[in-house]
Amino acid sequence: MNAWSRFLDTFFKWPLIERYFPDIAKGVVVTIEIAAVVVVTGILLGLALAVVRTFRVRAFNLLIVIFVDVLRALPPLVLILLVYFGLPNIGINLPSFAVLWLVLALVLAAFAEEIFWAGILSIPKGQWEAARSTGLSFIGTLAYIVLPQAIRLTVPPLTNRTIVITKNTALGTVIGVGEILNQASSAESFSGNATPLMMGAIAYLILFVPVVALGRFLETRFSWRRV
């Protein structure tokens, strides 16, 4: 067998592609499901925390800063193992899908809070004062004047961070969430061939290359580079 056909036989074996396509497709659906719930809940929670922070209640702000710093400093896989293996022993049983969702959403919330907060801080004080002087309430100023401008600034960094965290759905394989990597690596060990792994990698490329390209576009389109 020459090198080329050996290569095809190792990474692109047609019968295996046919056999495992449904499994990988199932994994794609699970990955998209987790990614969707993580992105929505994580970003909303991050925005909520940033809004709470604008009220400048010292006790709340301290808690938020600690929450954000801890989740930025800990590897998500550590948190996943901690929650997945630790909670059952104190009587809380969460399915692995929920564990993955919870951990990734909290991590995304921490990063999103930091990004939203930086965006809010970057809006000049005069904007607040002008809005308040027209008779808008604090909440009204935040909702109609500050956040619309702040969120525009946060689009590129938030997109990039969201992509990084969404790719972490692959960590779910460690606790048996049936996402793409999990399907691919169990098919790989079952079939004794690297083709399913290649299929998994291609599935990720199909999912993420458009998003990464979108992030690149947003970066040039939206960013007001300060340096």
Place this chain on the structure above:
Amino acid sequence: MEAIVQQFFNFGIMREALPIVVAGFIQTIAICLIVIPLGLAGGLVFALISLSRLRSARWAAIAVIDFFRSIPPLVLLIFVYAGLPFAGFRPSPMTAVAIAFFLNTSSYYGEIYRAGIESVGSGQWDAARSTGLRLDQALAYVVLPQAVRNVLPDLVSNAVEVVKLTSIASVVALPELLYSADMARSVTFNSSPIVLAAAIYLVMLWPIVRLISRLERRIAA
């Protein structure tokens, strides 16, 4: 409450697990000392190619960077570790980690360097070249120092991401910090060793996370 302390903050078990967890911590440091310099060097090469005058080289570099930014690092690692043996190359866990991290980390660093170099005005290049500096000298002595200063928070914050990412090496049984802690957990049926590992990550990375916030504010000001 009692159960929580027993399960997560059991100091007896932590003390027992300490030697193995510390050994894991040393492995984690070793991995970082290999993969961060590799990534910084590879990233610079990616960045320079992606800024080249040749349009084809530019597009190729950007395609490669986006390719590796689109694949989850764990997928890359498992592909290298479990997939390549079928093609006749059987890397050790450390080699697999080095290869996968090199590809992933270089792509991210490449993007950061590129933004940094682009942030330095072209007048700097022209002025440097007009004083008689060669292209490589202009890059090394004039452009790069300013570029690095401009993107320093991003470089540092990516280093933090890499340190955190080394925890996925546990999946290919490289006995780093998380792997060792998880071994201790599975032997003792108690999560305290993982809390201990988490505490070590926190002590190591929290100061840097704080520093990044400060750096970001200083540059913004």
